[in-house]
Amino acid sequence: MKRSSKLTTPNVIAGSRRNFLIKGGLATAATLTGMPAMLFAMNNEARAEGDPIPVGQCGPTTDFAAPDGIEFKNGLTLACEEINALGGILGRPLEPSFEDTAQMGDATNVQAAQRLVDRHGVHAILNGYNIGSGAAIQEVAADNGIIYVHYDTTIGHNNLVKSNPDRYWGSFQGDPAEYWYGPGFLKFLQQLEENGEWKRKNNKMAVILSAGVYASNIANAVKEQAKSYGWDISLFETVSVPASEWGPTLAKIRQDPPAVICITHFLPADLGQFALQFASNPTPSLIYMQYGPSIPAFRDIAKQAANGIIYATVVGALQDDIGTAFEKRYKEKFGPNAGHNSGAQPYDGAYVWATAAALAGGTGEPGNNDQNRKVAARMSAMIWRGVTGTTRFMPLENAAYTYPTQVNDSSLGMPHQFLQIQDYTKGPGLIAPAPYGTTKFMMPPWIKA
Amino acid sequence: MDVLIQIVASGLTLGAMYAVATIGLSLVYGSLNMLNMAHGAILTLGGYICYAAIVHAGLHPALALLAAALVCALVGLLIYFSAALPLLRAENFETNIFIATIGIGSVIENLMLKGFGPYPIPQPLAVGGQVVIGNVHVPLQNVFILGVAIVLMVAVAILLQRTSTGRAIRATSMNREAAQLMGVRVGRVYAQVLALSGALAAVSGIMISSIATLTPVMGGDPMLKAFIVCVVAGLGNVYGAVIAAIALGLLEAATQYVLGVRWSFATLLLLVILVLIWRPYGLFGKQQVVRL
Numbered sequence: 001m002k003r004s005s006k007l008t009t010p011n012v013i014a015g016s017r018r019n020f021l022i023k024g025g026l027a028t029a030a031t032l033t034g035m036p037a038m039l040f041a042m043n044n045e046a047r048a049e050g051d052p053i054p055v056g057q058c059g060p061t062t063d064f065a066a067p068d069g070i071e072f073k074n075g076l077t078l079a080c081e082e083i084n085a086l087g088g089i090l091g092r093p094l095e096p097s098f099e100d101t102a103q104m105g106d107a108t109n110v111q112a113a114q115r116l117v118d119r120h121g122v123h124a125i126l127n128g129y130n131i132g133s134g135a136a137i138q139e140v141a142a143d144n145g146i147i148y149v150h151y152d153t154t155i156g157h158n159n160l161v162k163s164n165p166d167r168y169w170g171s172f173q174g175d176p177a178e179y180w181y182g183p184g185f186l187k188f189l190q191q192l193e194e195n196g197e198w199k200r201k202n203n204k205m206a207v208i209l210s211a212g213v214y215a216s217n218i219a220n221a222v223k224e225q226a227k228s229y230g231w232d233i234s235l236f237e238t239v240s241v242p243a244s245e246w247g248p249t250l251a252k253i254r255q256d257p258p259a260v261i262c263i264t265h266f267l268p269a270d271l272g273q274f275a276l277q278f279a280s281n282p283t284p285s286l287i288y289m290q291y292g293p294s295i296p297a298f299r300d301i302a303k304q305a306a307n308g309i310i311y312a313t314v315v316g317a318l319q320d321d322i323g324t325a326f327e328k329r330y331k332e333k334f335g336p337n338a339g340h341n342s343g344a345q346p347y348d349g350a351y352v353w354a355t356a357a358a359l360a361g362g363t364g365e366p367g368n369n370d371q372n373r374k375v376a377a378r379m380s381a382m383i384w385r386g387v388t389g390t391t392r393f394m395p396l397e398n399a400a401y402t403y404p405t406q407v408n409d410s411s412l413g414m415p416h417q418f419l420q421i422q423d424y425t426k427g428p429g430l431i432a433p434a435p436y437g438t439t440k441f442m443m444p445p446w447i448k449a
Numbered sequence: 450m451d452v453l454i455q456i457v458a459s460g461l462t463l464g465a466m467y468a469v470a471t472i473g474l475s476l477v478y479g480s481l482n483m484l485n486m487a488h489g490a491i492l493t494l495g496g497y498i499c500y501a502a503i504v505h506a507g508l509h510p511a512l513a514l515l516a517a518a519l520v521c522a523l524v525g526l527l528i529y530f531s532a533a534l535p536l537l538r539a540e541n542f543e544t545n546i547f548i549a550t551i552g553i554g555s556v557i558e559n560l561m562l563k564g565f566g567p568y569p570i571p572q573p574l575a576v577g578g579q580v581v582i583g584n585v586h587v588p589l590q591n592v593f594i595l596g597v598a599i600v601l602m603v604a605v606a607i608l609l610q611r612t613s614t615g616r617a618i619r620a621t622s623m624n625r626e627a628a629q630l631m632g633v634r635v636g637r638v639y640a641q642v643l644a645l646s647g648a649l650a651a652v653s654g655i656m657i658s659s660i661a662t663l664t665p666v667m668g669g670d671p672m673l674k675a676f677i678v679c680v681v682a683g684l685g686n687v688y689g690a691v692i693a694a695i696a697l698g699l700l701e702a703a704t705q706y707v708l709g710v711r712w713s714f715a716t717l718l719l720l721v722i723l724v725l726i727w728r729p730y731g732l733f734g735k736q737q738v739v740r741l
Contacts, residue, residue, distance in 0.1 A: 062559060064666050066567030211711060238711035242670055244466075244661040247459030248705035251452050254584075269569040269662040280579060280586035297569040301662055337568070 043087030052095035056116030072128030075343030079350035106136040113140040123363040145369035149349035175315035176402035182221020204234035204258035210265035257283035268292035272301030279305035282446035308444025326387040348386035464698025465595035470671035473649035487554035489668025495651025496658035518648040525647025572658040683734020
């Protein structure tokens with residue numbers, strides 16, 4: 001029987017399916033030899049021609065977090081197009097809708113999520129992050145019996161789900177909680193010393209944070225465990241946001257130079273200014289920053305001063321076959337400056353959910369708790385290897401395991417990646433953890449051997 | 450000694466940033482009794498226009514600065530024709546224009562988000578190099594911003610005190626109806642002040658973005674700090690605003706070093722409360738007596 005080439009929205013398949021997969025470039029070999037092949041196989045040659053499945057995302061597409069919010073939207077858009085090209089979910093295409101959460105207060109987040117349910121009847125909310133308590137949209141998901149996948153990176157999610165697993169069965173945090181940044185960083189330093197790549201000049205560590213749950217939780221985790229790794233916290237400074245003038249803070253650092261400066265504040269423009277102002281009169285301190293240096297704007301602002309700076313992420317696209325193929329597809333579609341690391345979050349989240357839904361026999365509309373519980377059960381049981389590494393959820397907490405701090409098997413946890421900017425004109429090098437590292441640690445230029 | 454030099458250098462940098470942001474806001478409030486809540490967005494627009502003129506149009510930085518000032522002056526005029534003029538004829542002008550300019554600011558901010566994208570961009574109009582005092586390295590850009598703030602203050606002072614336009618502005622600020630009866634074309638004064646304030650905001654935006662980088666929402670913080678400075682100085686007092694801005698910058702830097710950065714904004718707000726209790730009309734403001 002001849003198939004009609006006219007498809008329901010979104011129409012992404014041009015010509016024959018086989019031709020599209022081979023020539024279209026969307027589903028490359030890397031995609032189909034990876035986990036999406038499972039979804040493709042389950043779809044059993046079905047084309048995404050059935051009734052669309054509404055999915056939603058509420059993210060910060062305006063205001064200060066818009067750089068990430070727009071990438072979250074891109075990430076879900078790309079995932080939906082690819083999943084539809086693979087046959088959707090058992091032949092039903094995904095149809096995404098988006099709501100803006102701007103400054104991401106809990107009230108705004110909840111209203112945006114509820115609008116997705118009321119206006120579009122979404123079967124799942126597939127987010128990046130929203131700064132807030134990290135424990136509000138779960139209420140919308142629970143009340144409506146739908147699946148909610150997010151990358152808020154907050155221990156608040158783990159605690160909420162643990163408090164009442166029977167209510168929050170449908171809420172999943174696709175990455176590890178921010179808490180793990182703390183012990184993960186201390187362990188990373190320990191390994192640098194054990195490998196003889198760097199030696200501390202003293203036991204002092206300066207911790208600089210901004211007033212917010214995320215930055216505070218990471219800073220507190222470092223502070224709590226520093227002693228057990230032989231560190232004394234010589235400065236614990238909370239900065240106001242935005243922070244363009246770092247003079248007084250740098251004066252304190254220069255008065256009592258620490259071996260390590262750990263900055264858990266994350267805005268790239270502020271961190272770029274720190275790097276510039278530090279570089280004019282540096283102390284022999286290893287500098288570790290949070291997240292901000294992953295945004296290309298950080299390197300544009302700091303220029304040479306960025307060389308040598310280390311940063312980490314518990315969720316980001318890996319620099320391996322799967323990750324780099326994703327980066328290529330992403331940048332071809334959204335432009336060379338698009339931030340694929342942020343887009344990778346809802347991208348992986350969408351695939352985890354879609355594959356689980358196909359395994360469970362389909363998705364459920366709001367109120368169809370029975371079907372969505374089956375999807376949630378499949379998600380809980382799944383080990384998904386995506387562009388950000390392995391997603392495996394902790395039982396009763398529905399948050400991803402982190403490797404190597406929480407599990408020591410790289411196939412069972414999401415890699416806590418440590419990257420270093422070694423040449424600001426190029427992308428950063430992934431220096432840890434093994435086996436994902438692609439570059440060796442470089443002694444920062446301001447530290448003399 | 451180095452610490453003291455660092456505090457003074459940081460304080461002057463912060464003060465200069467607050468001062469350039471405050472001049473336009475203070476001028477509009479002092480002259481028109483109008484709190485322009487779109488000031489932060491216009492300031493940001495100025496930064497972006499300068500960036501686009503240098504990077505995309507290849508203009509010389511001086512021409513780019515002029516282009517930004519011109520565009521933002523036109524935006525000021527647009528605010529006059531689209532919001533201030535219609536609202537002037539209605540009651541409760543001060544409240545209505547306050548709300549209207551919040552909306553205008555939001556529209557400008559979102560247009561910048563659409564036009565320039567959400568990512569932070571470094572401002573290409575910047576002065577390189579640094580001066581070393583003791584062991585403290587002070588970027589020349591910071592010194593440049595302080596210089597610009599002082600030049601703008603002097604220019605606005607000359608305009609207000611030595612020109613017929615300035616006299617008309619001062620007359621309108623003292624009593625709108627009386628000025629109108631004396632033949633001052635009040636509508637034109639409003640248009641002139643809003644255009645001038647727009648141009649000043651553009652220069653402020655370029656200066657601030659040169660050390661804080663360009664983002665569509667970068668105007669929010671300078672707007673808030675400018676408002677605090679205006680309240681402390683006395684709303685509408687341009688010279689007082691510059692002096693207060695530099696004093697507050699020095700206080701903020703000292704607080705950051707002595708008490709910690711987290712206390713600096715709280716200290717500023719505490720100071721505002723104390724000033725409002727002690728001198729409700731601001732440090733440099735004049736008490737107004739209303740006879741009934």
